[in-house]
Amino acid sequence: MKVEVVKLKEDYAKLKIYDTAPYFVNALRRVMLADLPKLAIEDVIVYDNTSPLFDEIIAHRLGMVPLKTDLGVLVPRDECSCGGKGCANCTVRYTLSKEGPGVVYSGDLQPENERWGVVDPKIPIVELSEGQRLILEVEAVLGRGRDHAKWQAVQAPGYKYYPVIEIDQSKLDEESRKRCVEVCPKKILVEKEGRLVVTDVEKCSLCKSCEEVCEPGAITVKGDETRFIFSFETDGSLSAKEALVESTKILEEKYKEMEKLLK
DSSP, X not given: OXXXXXXXXXSEEEEEEESOOHHHXXXXXXXXXXXXXXXXXXXXXXEEEOSSSOHHHHHHHHHTSOBOOOTTTOXXXXXXXXXXXXXXXXXXXXXXXXXXXXXEEGGGOEESSGGGOBSOTTOEEEEEOTTOEEEEEEEEEEEETTTOGXXXXXXXXXXXXXXXXXXXXXXXXXXXXXXXXHHOTTOOEEEETTEEEESOGGGOOOOOHHHHHSOTTTEEEEEEEEEEEEEXXXXXXXXXXXXXXXXXXXXXXXXXXXXXXXX
């Protein structure tokens, strides 16, 4: 198997994966969604809440706030040596205290250590009027997406077969070429010097609209089942590189465990 990095940003990655099968790429996608751990708020202790929202609604909104995560430092609470009591190795604490008028934002959460700050400080939680207050304390722990969406670090992981477009120029006349150019939703088919050419095959969505408007056999669109274009983005709690590396480690461990069971 070969992996080529097409684009790698802090919160987005696009890869080309060669010489593999759909089941492997799909397994990587599912690991990113269900098994990749991240930090999220689990327990909320409300000391004073005179805002328009119930405690439960505020707790839910806080739980969905992305938090910076360092998987090299934290361990899941159920695997911690403290026995789940909540020590510095498995639990991160934040406090929030604000009085209106004004909007309570995610950035108002004050972590016990700056390394655990929120990813986006401008996520609105609740608006306070004159004299209203919100005072609370929260605990964040590692979790996985299979347990709750708040622990999903990766959003929209997806893949497609690498497009293969074959064109038989002898079966295309000027009218056919024009129809193909007009029907392509991605605008990757163009007419050049009396020939129909593809400008960027990777943008092809495999819709096969061009096949339908041309003579049979003039254009063949298919996906290469050994090559894939894979892309995903993160909520910022983990970088795209961290999410990819950690997901491959988790997938490798799963295969090793399966191997042991088969033996």
